[in-house]
Amino acid sequence: MARGRGKRKRALRELVAPFTVSAPAGARIRDRLRVSAEEARVLRVVGEHLGGCARADLAERVRIGKVAVRENRRAERKRVLTRVSSSRWAGAITRTSEDQYQLSLQCLFHERASLRRATSKIRQRLAVPCGQRAGGVRGYPSRAERAQKQRRLQVLTARLADVEARIDAGHPAVVVGGRRLAKVRHHLTDAGLSESGWRERWEAARLFLTADGESGAPYGNYTISVDPVDGTVTIVLPEPLRHLANAPRGRYRLTCTVTFHHRRGEWLDRVTAHRAVRYDITHDPDRGRWYLDASWSTPNTVLPSPVELAATGVRLLAVDLNAGHLAACVIDAHGNPVDQPVTVPTNLTGPASQRDGRLRQAISELIHLAKTNDCAGLAIENLGFDDARATGRETMGRGKRGKAFRRTVAGLPTARFRERVRGMAHHAGLVVVAVDPAYTSRWGAQHWRQPLQQQSKTTVVTGHHAAAVAIGRRALGHGLRRRPGVTAHDQRIVVRRATGQTVPHPRARGTTSPPRTTGTPHQGTKTCRDRSDPLALLPVSQDRSGGQPASPVYGDPANSGQHR
Known part of the structure; x- marks a missing residue:
């Protein structure tokens, strides 16, 4: 009492309610232009x-x-x-x-x-x-x-x-x-x-070859036009450069063609209906290549809220973003972790193109894992570190520990991860739920790390996996605390999982099981009784004279729900 009397108890931070991340407002695809030197x-x-x-x-x-x-x-x-x-x-x-x-x-x-x-x-x-x-x-x-x-x-x-x-x-x-x-x-x-x-x-970065789309124009763009039949690209030349035209009406037609393999169906639906499509021509001097990007706006999609997802009883794949890896765990509708947690490595070093490709590969593994476990979406933290990055060293530690922490925060691709997950999960038919990151690591490690380790015999459970469980439970509207006895090492709890941790469902009247005797079959999966079994402590007398075994004793059918 004397030790804690002088300490001031810090108030908990107010939590923000989980929300569904909106679907992408547009689409962008790319194809290579194999142009000649001229x-x-x-x-x-x-x-x-x-x-x-x-x-x-x-x-x-x-x-x-x-x-x-x-x-x-x-x-x-x-x-x-x-x-x-x-x-x-x-x-x-x-x-x-x-x-x-x-x-x-x-x-x-x-x-x-x-x-x-x-x-x-x-x-x-x-x-x-x-x-x-x-x-x-x-x-x-x-x-x-x-x-x-x-x-x-x-x-x-x-x-x-x-x-x-x-x-x-x-x-x-x-x-x-x-x-x-x-x-x-x-x-x-x-x-x-x-x-x-x-x-x-x-010079390549200062080129301007961007043409906005126009609804009603041929194939959705009059300035840069792509024929959906043969894939030829035609460009309207500026007035002072009309002498370079090789096609009618001051146009220049490229001999190469584009296909747009990725999301080609959506692109064809727009260009054949003469809906607006924007085109950008860019040059990569490192590779010596030219590219054509097509982009358009997508209609607004109404996604289910976290409350609606929880009401339907779906699973979520909870993901904890860390420096160097992603910790994931499948969470069922009752907030229980399912199967073993997974670690997806992310080596985000090197050039920007390599970092982006590795991040996409890691997200693809998450999406595959979510579909394999019949998950309706992904649960992530709404990380940003905006205030911490803005204030800088004054709120992010000092000395070697502060420097290491700032380096870790700078290496977390929070914004890019959120945008990549939003787009890739939406195209895969998954919903992304963002939750408040407050106390997920601390409470997850306190309440879920040890039970997860008891459940996962072959996987080394870390605090990041426990934080992923806390993220998934918060996305489904559950608390982060674990009810005593859930996910324990006992065989009966492991095999017949306890569900409804936050809202227990009482058993209906008239459906109680009959009392077990030596003549009734065992309901569980145990093959032998231990000393904690009530039947072992209170054995039923048996006739050892070689006669017929005692008949089972049934309760009142009106109370037990059993019929003779």
């Missing part, structure tokens, strides 16, 4: 011309600043661009410029919120003397660290002032081609690139 030259010329027009329009949009949508002078800018391209190319360019401007402005807002949180946290800790606490705020442990944080506060304050000035002026900084690639130009040796190699990447 066709690649034409595509590069057209992309550079339209890319210069797009950059000029984006600069004009930034100069206009933060205004209402009706005051961004898009119609005026479109008329100027139509003279050097076409009306449809100009519409795609102005639409892309507006989207890019709004996204850059939103990034400024997020950066401002991040800097404000970081500076506020540092000021709170600087107000407390070194090695002391005041009102739940801990001061820095040493003067050296305090001095370093003071310098960092000055840097963050200067950055915050610059961001606020950009927001007030409505002039975000946009680098067409990517700021990261632009910085690589000054560190070519460290990046392992030559100047010509970097230049090729830079």
Whole structure:
């Protein structure tokens, strides 16, 4: 009592109710364009011309600043661009410029919120003397660290002032081609690139070959058209480049064809009905390949809520995202773990394309596991670490442990995992339920790790598997605590699983079993009695003279439900 009297009990965090992750709002497929050297030259010329027009329009949009949508002078800018391209190319360019401007402005807002949180946290800790606490705020442990944080506060304050000035002026900084690639130009040796190699990447990133779809146009797009019969690709050339046309009405037709093997049926349904399909032509200088992407919007799909899923009595595959692997466990409708937990490795190192491919492979294994166990969907945590990443070191530990924890958080592909799971699970006919991640690891390890290990004789159960059980139970509306005696090592409990942990179902009247005697067959799977068996403790007298065994004793049929 004296030990716990001085400690303040921390209040539990308020939990957010589980929700169903919405279905993807669009679809995007890709096929390779096997163009010749002459066709690649034409595509590069057209992309550079339209890319210069797009950059000029984006600069004009930034100069206009933060205004209402009706005051961004898009119609005026479109008329100027139509003279050097076409009306449809100009519409795609102005639409892309507006989207890019709004996204850059939103990034400024997020950066401002991040800097404000970081500076506020540092000021709170600087107000407390070194090695002391005041009102739940801990001061820095040493003067050296305090001095370093003071310098960092000055840097963050200067950055915050610059961001606020950009927001007030409505002039975000946009680098067409990517700021990261632009910085690589000054560190070519460290990046392992030559100047010509970097230049090729830079020019490929600044090409503009995007054509928005239009309902009612031939095959859903007038600017870049793909014939669904033979797969030929036709491009409308800008006005100054009409001399390069090899087809009627200022068009350039490629000799190669596209097939779109992935989701070809959906693409054919749209293009044959002349519904809008957007096309993007991109160039990969590392492989020397050209690609054609087709994208379109999908109708809104009403998915069942977690309450509706729990009412139907379905199974869920609970997944716990960790650094280096995914821990999964099948959860039935009553919240019981089924079979043994599974670990899916995810080696998310190397280039971005390899990381994405390995993540897709891991998600494919989860989907296969869910279908094999007749699961209706997947249960995941609604992880983001937005506040932690924004505040940075001030709330994510210090020293070696803090550095290791920050590295672990940075290595978790939370946003990419959520988006990949949402799209791939929806196409596989599965529902994704997101739950609050609070206390899943702590309570899962406390209540479910040992019972899972007793149940799984050949699998080493970790705290991540126990956290997956907690995630699945929370998605189905159950509590995270385990009822005593459930999933124990006793044979009768293992074979005849206890169900309805949270809502016990009482036995109906008139259906009790008759009392067992030596003449009644054993209902369970035990072949011998131990000393804990009531029949062994209270044996029934038998006739050992060689006569007939005693007849079984039946209860009242009105109470037992048995008939003679």
